Amino acid sequence: xxxxIAPSAADEGFxxxxxxxxxxxxxxxxxxxxxxxFADDLVQEAAIKAWTARERYQxxxxxxxxxxxxxxxxxxSELRRSRRQTDLDEGxxxxxxxxxxxxxxxxxxxxxxxxxxxxxPERREAVLLVGASGFSYEExxxxxxxxxGTMKSRVARARADLARMLDGDQPQQxxxxxxxxx
Amino acid sequence: xxxxxxxxxxxxxxxxLPPEVRRDGEPGWAGGLRKLYNSVVEEPLPDSFKDxxxxxxxxxxx
Numbered sequence: 213x214x215x216x217i218a219p220s221a222a223d224e225g226f227x228x229x230x231x232x233x234x235x236x237x238x239x240x241x242x243x244x245x246x247x248x249x250f251a252d253d254l255v256q257e258a259a260i261k262a263w264t265a266r267e268r269y270q271x272x273x274x275x276x277x278x279x280x281x282x283x284x285x286x287x288x289s290e291l292r293r294s295r296r297q298t299d300l301d302e303g304x305x306x307x308x309x310x311x312x313x314x315x316x317x318x319x320x321x322x323x324x325x326x327x328x329x330x331x332x333p334e335r336r337e338a339v340l341l342v343g344a345s346g347f348s349y350e351e352x353x354x355x356x357x358x359x360x361g362t363m364k365s366r367v368a369r370a371r372a373d374l375a376r377m378l379d380g381d382q383p384q385q386x387x388x389x390x391x392x393x394x
Numbered sequence: 395x396x397x398x399x400x401x402x403x404x405x406x407x408x409x410x411l412p413p414e415v416r417r418d419g420e421p422g423w424a425g426g427l428r429k430l431y432n433s434v435v436e437e438p439l440p441d442s443f444k445d446x447x448x449x450x451x452x453x454x455x456x
Contacts, residue, residue: 234443239434256446321433324426343424344431371424378423 226266229275230259236276236345237283243340244287246329254290258283277347281355284337327377331370338366339374 237258241251262269262279269278328336334356341352342363353363 234439235435235437238437238439239431242434243431252440252442256443259443259446321426321430324423324430327423328427328430339427340431344427371421374423374427375421378426379421 222271223266225271226263226269230262230279233276233279234259237279240280240340240345241283241287243328243344244284244333244337246325254283254287258286261286274351276345277351277355280341280345280347281357284355323378327374330377331373335366335370335373338363339370342367343371 234255237255238251241254241258242248245251245254258279261282265282269275328339331339337356338352341347341355342349347355349360349363349367352367353360356363358366
């Protein structure tokens with residue numbers, strides 16, 4: 213066990229690190245839930261949990277991974293507790309995706325977000341951690357509490373799903389067959 | 395591959411897929427995903443977050 217540093221200095225260091233990861237936590241929570249207000253609540257609650265548990269954090273380890281895991285677990289427990297689901301309007305999603313396929317235009321962030329929210333939750337989490345947040349498979353697996361092979365499989369499936377939904381944008385490296393609706 | 399560090403630093407104003415978020419050999423949506431993520435990362439934090447941490451700092455153990 214590492215020696216405790218002077219509490220105030222340790223707390224200040226922790227606080228700075230926690231502050232630095234908040235924007236990333238917000239992006240992760242937004243991607244997970246698809247709901248900005250809910251996401252910000254999650255981040256604040258996760259930040260409080262992290263602060264309360266700060267004595268368990270070892271300085272110099274990965275604050276981002278540590279707090280992402282806290283946020284992720286809190287998100288899942290909130291879902292279980294309140295049975296809240298991402299109540300994205302499916303009609304709007306379909307409309308946006310159809311528009312994308314018809315237009316062959318640039319990929320818009322709304323389309324991306326809609327497609328993301330259509331993924332199975334564990335795949336969405338996986339592609340957010342690895343594809344967006346930049347975690348390694350190993351780190352992502354640790355955050356999600358699953359084996360590395362499972363994480364790789366989830367990411368691969370998420371990629372295939374996204375490619376299928378968003379392949380209107382130059383599918384040059386997409387492994388699934390290019391498919392245009394209409 | 396997807397497991398790369400965050401692609402920060404692009405500030406393309408158009409919500410499409412500017413070349414700076416696209417990397418060699420990856421499908422377009424992969425850059426779109428990072429851009430979506432980064433668009434939130436780059437948002438200024440709501441004041442409530444700063445207040446929260448200030449409170450935590452003041453309280454010591456809230």
